[in-house]
Amino acid sequence: MVERFLKQTTFTSQQDFRENLKINVPENFNFGYDVVDAWAAEQPEKKALLWTNDQGVVRQYTFADMKAETDKTAAYFQTLGIGRGDMVILILKRRVEFWFSIIALHKLGATAIPATHLLTKKDIVYRCNAADIKMIVCAGDTIITDHIIEALPESPTVKHVVSIGPVVPEGFHDFHAERELAPDFEKPTHPNDNNDISLLYFTSGTTGQPKMVAHDYTYPLGHIVTAAFWHNLHENSLHLTIADTGWGKAAWGKIYGQWIAGANLFVYDHEKFTPADILQKIQEHKVTSLCAPPTIFRFLIHEDLTKYDLSSLEYCTIAGEALNPAVYETFKQLTGIRLMEGFGQTETTLTVGTMPWMEPKPGSMGLPNPQYEVDLIDNDGRSVEAGEQGQIVIRTHNGKPLGLFKEYYRDAERTREAWCDNIYYTGDVAWKDEDGYLWFVGRADDVIKSSGYRIGPFEVESALMTHPAVIECAITGVPDEIRGQVVKATIILSKEYKDKAGDDLVKELQNHVKKITAPYNYPRVIEFVDELPKTISGKIRRVEIRKNDAQ
Numbered sequence: 001m002v003e004r005f006l007k008q009t010t011f012t013s014q015q016d017f018r019e020n021l022k023i024n025v026p027e028n029f030n031f032g033y034d035v036v037d038a039w040a041a042e043q044p045e046k047k048a049l050l051w052t053n054d055q056g057v058v059r060q061y062t063f064a065d066m067k068a069e070t071d072k073t074a075a076y077f078q079t080l081g082i083g084r085g086d087m088v089i090l091i092l093k094r095r096v097e098f099w100f101s102i103i104a105l106h107k108l109g110a111t112a113i114p115a116t117h118l119l120t121k122k123d124i125v126y127r128c129n130a131a132d133i134k135m136i137v138c139a140g141d142t143i144i145t146d147h148i149i150e151a152l153p154e155s156p157t158v159k160h161v162v163s164i165g166p167v168v169p170e171g172f173h174d175f176h177a178e179r180e181l182a183p184d185f186e187k188p189t190h191p192n193d194n195n196d197i198s199l200l201y202f203t204s205g206t207t208g209q210p211k212m213v214a215h216d217y218t219y220p221l222g223h224i225v226t227a228a229f230w231h232n233l234h235e236n237s238l239h240l241t242i243a244d245t246g247w248g249k250a251a252w253g254k255i256y257g258q259w260i261a262g263a264n265l266f267v268y269d270h271e272k273f274t275p276a277d278i279l280q281k282i283q284e285h286k287v288t289s290l291c292a293p294p295t296i297f298r299f300l301i302h303e304d305l306t307k308y309d310l311s312s313l314e315y316c317t318i319a320g321e322a323l324n325p326a327v328y329e330t331f332k333q334l335t336g337i338r339l340m341e342g343f344g345q346t347e348t349t350l351t352v353g354t355m356p357w358m359e360p361k362p363g364s365m366g367l368p369n370p371q372y373e374v375d376l377i378d379n380d381g382r383s384v385e386a387g388e389q390g391q392i393v394i395r396t397h398n399g400k401p402l403g404l405f406k407e408y409y410r411d412a413e414r415t416r417e418a419w420c421d422n423i424y425y426t427g428d429v430a431w432k433d434e435d436g437y438l439w440f441v442g443r444a445d446d447v448i449k450s451s452g453y454r455i456g457p458f459e460v461e462s463a464l465m466t467h468p469a470v471i472e473c474a475i476t477g478v479p480d481e482i483r484g485q486v487v488k489a490t491i492i493l494s495k496e497y498k499d500k501a502g503d504d505l506v507k508e509l510q511n512h513v514k515k516i517t518a519p520y521n522y523p524r525v526i527e528f529v530d531e532l533p534k535t536i537s538g539k540i541r542r543v544e545i546r547k548n549d550a551q
Contacts, residue, residue: 001260002228005221013357018370023221023402030192031220032107035259040067051096053269073104075185080160084109087131091115091138094269097164098245101137106198109191113200116246121150127202128155135160140167192217201248201346212409213346220256222349222403225369227257230342230353231289232315235262242292248346249320253291275299279308286312293320294327301330322440322458324465328362341365349403352438364437372401389431389441389454397422446542448477450485453520463516469497474532474540478525478549489523490545501528
């Protein structure tokens with residue numbers, strides 16, 4: 001399938017990749033018809049999705065199965081009046097109905113809005129009114145359905161709420177019972193144009209209210225690089241990306257690029273993350289490719305990996321947060337597998353990555369994806385030199401790159417703030433080395449200015465993470481009359497060190513950082529906590545730590 005969209009499908013070097021990556025974008029591309037149904041027509045028995053859950057249920061779906069299930073779902077949604085341009089929220093955890101529903105919405109030309117099951121009544125009301133939601137499809141979990149029931153009186157645009165069960169409250173449609181009664185699916189005459197909105201994500205909101213990130217119908221093609229090259233997938237791959245379907249990471253690793261590459265998706269539907277369970281599933285089902293954020297790998301390396309047969313695992317990628325070099329080295333030592341880091345945002349596909357032909361530099365995001373014209377610029381708009389810090393930007397003077405978002409929906413001002421004068425500002429700061437590799441520093445708002453030094457949180461966090469006392473940490477700046485700001489570390493201690501929290505451990509950690517990195521980076525303030533404030537997608541809310549410190 002990759003051959004259908006790429007003029008050249010194999011690359012031997014970054015220069016070859018940069019010069020010869022060309023993605024063909026068909027007119028009125030629709031992932032449902034042009035990928036899922038195309039596979040079903042050409043190789044109907046080809047494996048598409050291996051779904052299992054924490055109750056021991058295992059189901060293997062072929063592309064012929066996926067065409068049948070998505071057609072049936074699209075026909076059902078049509079009976080509820082869903083069509084081109086309609087907004088539909090999907091709160092489906094990792095249930096297999098997520099894949100049936102999102103592809104069905106694509107086939108109808110509607111807009112899918114994946115959302116996490118952690119949304120409260122307030123979150124649901126905000127989303128329904130911000131985007132004029134017409135329908136909600138949800139997992140039949142009483143916590144989810146109760147929040148929806150509470151939100152409905154304040155969400156006047158919602159016409160239908162559909163539950164996939166097991167709980168179907170009064171007033172909710174029964175997905176499975178009603179879907180069986182739907183007529184045969186008839187494809188709409190003209191379901192979409194390329195610039196229609198296919199996907200809308202509410203960002204996790206590390207500051208302020210979530211933005212609505214709108215992607216057009218060509219967005220899946222932008223993930224060819226994500227899957228075929230960064231994930232290094234082939235047609236015999238069984239790929240697991242660990243992410244809830246409500247997160248943007250699911251679009252990166254649980255549907256689009258993977259199916260274009262012809263891989264079989266592995267989905268483990270579980271209620272509680274347990275590292276041992278993940279390792280057991282990899283062993284049992286012979287998963288070949290794994291992608292997860294650094295937090296997951298930090299948990300995995302604390303397990304006894306010698307208890308598991310991980311020989312099927314061929315390739316591992318990592319994104320979502322910056323990778324601490326200590327995690328890279330430990331995982332490689334335990335498994336022999338290199339963690340290939342990547343960087344991007346909800347607004348983009350993979351923007352910077354470590355590709356198979358590259359030698360990874362632990363802690364570096366890698367090199368720019370040639371889909372995008374990536375640059376680092378200072379506050380004056382100047383492209384920085386090697387060794388200098390600058391904000392990561394994407395230049396768009398040659399047009400919108402494939403995979404870059406369309407806009408912040410219904411928010412022209414925020415769109416202009418982030419994307420103006422043919423430059424999209426990511427808000428993330430990095431530096432590049434002499435080889436062009438990019439190294440993450442932190443969010444622009446998180447960079448600490450102390451005594452004339454610019455200190456990136458990630459560098460200090462990486463140093464602290466090499467100490468056995470530290471399980472997780474967040475670095476922020478606190479006001480200081482003399483230095484402007486000083487570095488503060490908010491730390492979760494390992495079990496072995498919880499009883500040692502005190503002045504002696506503070507001094508030990510400070511001296512440790514001074515040995516690992518530049519002495520001016522050391523945290524002058526250290527606080528030990530039981531948990532860190534995080535967004536619903538698991539990212540640390542440093543803004544909340546700063547706010548609490550100010551109070």
